[in-house]
Amino acid sequence: MKKFIALMLTLLLAMTSLAACGGGGDSGSGGDTIKIGVFEPASGDNGAGGKQETLGIQYANEVQPTVEIGGKEYNVELAIVDNESDNSKAVTAAQDLVSKGVSIVLGSYGSAVSIAAADVFADAGMPAIGVTCTNPQVTADCEQYFRICFLDPFQGTVLANYAWENGMKKAYCLSKQGDDYSKGLVNYFIEAFKGLGGEVVEEQFPDKNSDFTSYVANAKKNNCDVFFSPVSTEAAALIIDQAEAQSLGMPILAGDTWDSNVITGAAKGKNVEVVVTTFYQEGGNPEFDSGIKEWMENNSEAKTNNGGNTDLAAVTAMGYDAYFVALEAMKAAGSTDPADILAALPELNATGLVCGDVTFNEVGDANKTTAFVKKCNNETGAWEFVKEQSAE
Numbered sequence: 001m002k003k004f005i006a007l008m009l010t011l012l013l014a015m016t017s018l019a020a021c022g023g024g025g026d027s028g029s030g031g032d033t034i035k036i037g038v039f040e041p042a043s044g045d046n047g048a049g050g051k052q053e054t055l056g057i058q059y060a061n062e063v064q065p066t067v068e069i070g071g072k073e074y075n076v077e078l079a080i081v082d083n084e085s086d087n088s089k090a091v092t093a094a095q096d097l098v099s100k101g102v103s104i105v106l107g108s109y110g111s112a113v114s115i116a117a118a119d120v121f122a123d124a125g126m127p128a129i130g131v132t133c134t135n136p137q138v139t140a141d142c143e144q145y146f147r148i149c150f151l152d153p154f155q156g157t158v159l160a161n162y163a164w165e166n167g168m169k170k171a172y173c174l175s176k177q178g179d180d181y182s183k184g185l186v187n188y189f190i191e192a193f194k195g196l197g198g199e200v201v202e203e204q205f206p207d208k209n210s211d212f213t214s215y216v217a218n219a220k221k222n223n224c225d226v227f228f229s230p231v232s233t234e235a236a237a238l239i240i241d242q243a244e245a246q247s248l249g250m251p252i253l254a255g256d257t258w259d260s261n262v263i264t265g266a267a268k269g270k271n272v273e274v275v276v277t278t279f280y281q282e283g284g285n286p287e288f289d290s291g292i293k294e295w296m297e298n299n300s301e302a303k304t305n306n307g308g309n310t311d312l313a314a315v316t317a318m319g320y321d322a323y324f325v326a327l328e329a330m331k332a333a334g335s336t337d338p339a340d341i342l343a344a345l346p347e348l349n350a351t352g353l354v355c356g357d358v359t360f361n362e363v364g365d366a367n368k369t370t371a372f373v374k375k376c377n378n379e380t381g382a383w384e385f386v387k388e389q390s391a392e
């Protein structure tokens with residue numbers, strides 16, 4: 001369907017000979033600057049992860065601040081907004097990006113805010129590339145949204161397989177009420193885990209909750225083998241604290257949101273086993289790793305936004321890739337016009353990326369079939385590679 005719509009857009013553009021708009025003009029407009037919108041949380045529950053994802057985009061812009069489109073070189077400017085990890089404020093932030101005249105949008109960390117903003121991008125005909133928003137609804141309900149990450153049905157199955165293969169037969173599953181990401185991933189995990197023969201105890205906690213004492217106690221009371229809770233890093237740190245205080249006695253399993261130095265920092269020195277699935281393992285691309293670490297070391301604001309150190313989160317690598325996917329889309333379109341870029345995205349083949357090549361299926365999702373499993377080393381406070389795993 002997205003390929004069909006893209007074709008119709010191309011035909012419409014050819015028939016009407018529309019001049020480029022909203023991003024500095026096309027290759028014949030005389031403009032020398034294009035804008036890429038960055039739609040990410042810098043505050044709220046997902047602020048830490050949003051800042052790290054944005055860092056990857058900013059570093060990519062530092063590495064390649066210009067792009068040649070249709071034989072003309074443009075300076076690339078980032079228009080960054082804070083969606084505040086809030087669904088209602090996400091709409092306003094998305095509208096702000098459209099009004100700024102961006103050519104394409106990147107983000108967001110957090111599926112719920114991406115879903116909330118989708119209608120704004122759809123109404124504006126604005127192409128958006130999700131970086132790590134893994135809920136299927138992001139692209140399924142919006143023709144303008146594409147994404148470069150794997151999806152939660154896949155990730156939930158990978159997590160369930162890992163738990164089952166490691167002798168975990170009864171899972172305690174905790175998500176946040178009203179959160180599309182955590183509730184969706186828990187549902188996919190439960191479906192796959194029960195399909196393997198596992199038992200499940202499920203609970204949800206309300207918004208603004210900061211006391212996880214009872215949830216940890218219930219996991220222990222029900223004699224579960226694993227505590228699965230793919231929630232925000234803010235809630236995760238509190239869960240880890242309670243797991244230590246109550247001697248949880250079972251591994252904590254989570255998805256990509258827990259791949260953060262916020263989590264390793266919370267787990268360091270504690271008798272808590274934390275395992276996550278994610279998009280990238282540090283060391284996978286040494287040139288990228290050393291380059292961005294040096295950049296953060298020499299940029300105090302970037303280092304602060306990364307949690308005060310240069311530990312590399314997978315979302316940062318994904319943000320880096322997203323920037324280059326956007327550049328490739330504009331080059332393929334031969335234009336900075338959002339409609340032209342949208343028409344070019346379905347057939348895009350972006351290669352040479354840190355986290356793997358990107359092509360899109362008919363829904364606009366990346367064709368990604370593997371995830372990295374990592375475990376926190378509680379002594380060093382660093383992630384250790386466990387395995388690369390598919391859903392098979």
